[in-house]
Amino acid sequence: MAPKWRELADRFAEQIRSGEYEPGAQLPQIRDLVKAGEGSKDTVHKAYKALEAQGLVTSSRGHGTVVRQQTPLKRLGIARYDKAKWRDGDEVAFIADRVASGRPYRRNEQTQNVSRVVAPPLVAEAHGLPEGAEVYARARLVKEGTQPTHTLTSYYRPEHVEGTRIVDPSPGPAGRGGGFRVLYDAGYEIDHMKEEIFARVPSEEEAQLLQLSPGEWVVELHRTTYTADGTVVEFAIGVHAATRFAWAYDFKVPDSANTEGESK
Amino acid sequence: MAPKWRELADRFAEQIRSGEYEPGAQLPQIRDLVKAGEGSKDTVHKAYKALEAQGLVTSSRGHGTVVRQQTPLKRLGIARYDKAKWRDGDEVAFIADRVASGRPYRRNEQTQNVSRVVAPPLVAEAHGLPEGAEVYARARLVKEGTQPTHTLTSYYRPEHVEGTRIVDPSPGPAGRGGGFRVLYDAGYEIDHMKEEIFARVPSEEEAQLLQLSPGEWVVELHRTTYTADGTVVEFAIGVHAATRFAWAYDFKVPDSANTEGESK
DNA sequence: TAGTGGTCTAGACCACTTC
């Protein structure tokens, strides 16, 4: 038999999905459900935690447990890297993407922090650098309004970006044009990419930064960006709140017996 | 301050990752930790559940809590669809992939179930069919040895597969060549694909089928397969244990101002 | 100060496995 807390959670989940509880509506308070005979405080609490883990509600002390706004998944396709968006204009690729997706542009949705650090093993490997080599790390926390959605940290080789706007230590939003534009101006035009994605449990720090409910997972994205001659000019690690994103990729079915027309 | 159960969980997680507890080793029993003053039974239990949710341990009644074998992420790249694998030989694409990845081939790692059903909304949309249209559904549960790793359900239009091996109701492993080969033989050579992926909480049924620990998430994959003229010949939905997979995609940076050489 | 969720406890009892 399903545990009592699970049955209770499923009942509420059903009611939320059916619209019986609208976004913003408040669920009964734990103590009231206890009085109503739904179980002990701990049992009801467990049910509420399950709903929270599914991203259906948000709980906070003092306030209560309210149904969360169900923002549709943000779909990330490779069109967000379109050269026309950052090469010909002065928009940062991610902002252009937001415009293209019909969302308004808001200032200060990105905080940035640039530093020179010893490359973590994964980064060194991606750049083909020896252990202990230094790279520039550009860490951003991206928000949708007030809600943080993901972190994105780009790693660059010093010889590619030294003296450019990328390493400008001034805080605040990214300089005009974004990282790809800066690389382009420095003579490194990006050509192809590799993205690798997987899901995992967030660290406590990440959960706090992204305002994740306990039990929510994150999706980690590794992006390697190459110039036409195969030089790696950027390696980036993104950590996304798993409930808020979907990724889409279009590709030709490969045919290793007939490799014309394919670069790899 | 971090809760007590979290501190306890983090301590064990650290010990497991550092190798102090090897795979297969048993963690102290809950009652012993209670005696040792680590907290009440419920508190220690909560810590163990957290470890389980991270995929680090497996608990079972009667046995105990043992450190799980850390199978490395299985990386899924588009090379697994290589035409050479299924067109020229008689191997099913997924088996070829396993061979290519150095894993031995084992029989009966896939159970299959074919039926004719009314297309679910998502499927109808992908195939461009009206509501209520019927399709063939081919559902598989794929295992790695005894461990189920993912489910994969392919949906085909009846006019594409009627009379082929795909709709052969005989149970057991897939016919020789797999679905793409059957479509190829029927005159539908696959050409390009779209994959869309996102993470979510599993249903209770999925958790059971994939033997997921409570708190583990799944990644859902939507794959649409097209012929050269844009006809959709297969739409598939996969549900993967999130901790066991990573996806990789290579692509050219798009340039909408210069669309030569791109089919989309 | 009152009201909300969050943690913790001690102990009862249940479910499953092994002997």
Add this chain to the structure above:
DNA sequence: AAGTGGTCTAGACCACTAA
């Protein structure tokens, strides 16, 4: 029967919010 994890309870106490 004995030993393991899993659920549930009643109540104490804590942390945070609002008035």
